[in-house]
Amino acid sequence: MEGLVPVKSAGQRLPVRVVSPSLYRCIGSVSIRRSVSGFAMDRRIDSRSPSLFAIRSQQTDLKESLASSSVENDLRIKEWEVEMYQNEIAISQGIRIRRKPPSKAPLGYSGPFELRLHDEQDADSPSNILEEITWYKDEEVSRMKELNPLEALKKAVENAPPTRDFVGALRMAHQRTGFPGLIAEVKKASPSRGILKENFDPVEIAQAYERGGAACLSVLTDQKYFKGGFENLEAIRSAGVKCPLLCKEFVVDPWQIYYARAKGADAVLLIAAVLTDLEIAYLLEICKKLGLSALVEVHDEREMGRVLGIEGIELVGINNRSLETFKVDISNTKKLLEGEHGRQIREKDMIVVGESGLFTPDDIAYVQTAGVKAVLVGESIVKQSDPEKGIAGLFGKNISHKNRLT
Numbered sequence: 001m002e003g004l005v006p007v008k009s010a011g012q013r014l015p016v017r018v019v020s021p022s023l024y025r026c027i028g029s030v031s032i033r034r035s036v037s038g039f040a041m042d043r044r045i046d047s048r049s050p051s052l053f054a055i056r057s058q059q060t061d062l063k064e065s066l067a068s069s070s071v072e073n074d075l076r077i078k079e080w081e082v083e084m085y086q087n088e089i090a091i092s093q094g095i096r097i098r099r100k101p102p103s104k105a106p107l108g109y110s111g112p113f114e115l116r117l118h119d120e121q122d123a124d125s126p127s128n129i130l131e132e133i134t135w136y137k138d139e140e141v142s143r144m145k146e147l148n149p150l151e152a153l154k155k156a157v158e159n160a161p162p163t164r165d166f167v168g169a170l171r172m173a174h175q176r177t178g179f180p181g182l183i184a185e186v187k188k189a190s191p192s193r194g195i196l197k198e199n200f201d202p203v204e205i206a207q208a209y210e211r212g213g214a215a216c217l218s219v220l221t222d223q224k225y226f227k228g229g230f231e232n233l234e235a236i237r238s239a240g241v242k243c244p245l246l247c248k249e250f251v252v253d254p255w256q257i258y259y260a261r262a263k264g265a266d267a268v269l270l271i272a273a274v275l276t277d278l279e280i281a282y283l284l285e286i287c288k289k290l291g292l293s294a295l296v297e298v299h300d301e302r303e304m305g306r307v308l309g310i311e312g313i314e315l316v317g318i319n320n321r322s323l324e325t326f327k328v329d330i331s332n333t334k335k336l337l338e339g340e341h342g343r344q345i346r347e348k349d350m351i352v353v354g355e356s357g358l359f360t361p362d363d364i365a366y367v368q369t370a371g372v373k374a375v376l377v378g379e380s381i382v383k384q385s386d387p388e389k390g391i392a393g394l395f396g397k398n399i400s401h402k403n404r405l406t
């Protein structure tokens, strides 16, 4: 596959070899100073000490600053071009979510992207909630990185206890109960449904889910839109909950995977509506290296087709809710599992997770017949005053470990 090579560390020379369908071909090299679509690891600030400058003559200063401003501008142009090429690749894969608010071409830029720019109306406001969250994440991650540099996280990850087998737990629960394995979501609120539970105690809910027979738990860590937090993930893990934990985040940067692992996650979510094929492949490699499972989420046939073309995916989630329009339709799971896609999934023995909008035993039976071996459920069980009983209500049967199911 040809495309943009994800950057492993800031300050390095980044080989750029991009072939986009609109015939732009660029082979060159760019020195990356700041995050490019989140895939450069950190931001570096010029480390020259101001006192060094003070002892230089004014004349030298002036010359230098003129030279460096043109170098800076060249750099900005290169960075901008890289962003544009990345956008081109995303568009060619049918990705509508723009990863950052589009920036204007830097001063002095003349090149193939200029015409396109003039078309853009309202370019700097997000076109839907997923795009808004994605733009916000980019800023949030930059701030969080400054507080928790990757090098420190890597050390924390080295000393972390081993991850639990997320996929194995789902397969076992499916065998044990005859129902799809349950990923029960610890979810306080969402942009589409507002507050789901007022007196929200994440540890209590997690423990009730485990008693009720959940195979795995999903913990929302986004604060701004879902009122979640990494502290919930940590608290649930340290309370001794045994179910493997999915960190439910909007991942736009490899740093977030290290962070999730350091906070006790066993799996992370990767959303195909936001990430290019190459980014998914790269993030999967990182997950593998850290012993994490990845749940790769799709919402339409195009995304399903893309994901089936990427090596090494074990878990695919079909979201019945569009993150762009909030529309929920559980027949989406059935639609995406029909025909050639369904055949490939069975052939590869992938686990499909039916996600969102599941409320009744009939809903569970419907997605199970469609071919899922796992389900991801939040609202219908978190809202119950007793989430343990909520699980029995959802399946129409007590699926807890204590209960003999056969």
Ligand SMILES: O=P(O)(O)OC[C@@H](O)[C@@H](O)c1c[nH]c2ccccc12
Pocket (backbone or CB within 6 Å): 185, 187, 248, 249, 297, 319, 355, 356, 357, 358, 376, 377, 378, 379, 380
């Ligand atoms: O509360 P519900 O309708 O049962 O949905 C749970 C889960 O599928 C949903 O929260 C979800 C699925 N994919 C996401 C991606 C981001 C945030 C949230 C989600």
